[in-house]
Amino acid sequence: MKHETVKVQCSTPTPGKKPTRILKWKYESISAAIIKILSARANSGVRFSELSGLVENLIGDEVMKELGSASWYTTTVKLDLEAKGIVQRVPGSSPQVIKLSDKASRGPQRAI
Structure with missing residues (x-):
């Protein structure tokens, strides 16, 4: 399968960390999967380890x-979606649990 070579910049919510650039098709594949998974588990969220x-x-x-x-790509894209406010960590969860943010739950979001 032939893919484009355009890259997107992935931010991180961690202050001082430099953004990472990845191929757009990889970002789109992973971000769509993450959003679909979190949408299906809107009430409970998902353990980051899973x-x-x-x-x-x-x-x-x-x-x-x-x-x-x-x-690696799941972590990179998850951090970018977190930095954009599309996903959030569930406060006080250990191990880390993530879910769609209230902002993302209110309507369609563009992942990039």
Whole structure:
């Protein structure tokens, strides 16, 4: 499968950390999967430790072959979505649980 080589910048909510640039098709694949997963579990959220495996199952083998490290890309895109206010950490959760933010739950959001 041929993909474009355009890159997007992924921010992080951690002050002082430099943004990371990844291929747009990878960002779009992962962000769409994360949002779909969190939408399906809107009430409970998802443990961050489980998110990568859920993303892998959702995007399928063909995309996984070209993606590389699902765990690394899931973390990078999750941090960007968090920095944009689309996803949020559930306060006081340990291990970390994430869910769609109230802002994202109110209506459609563009991930990029």
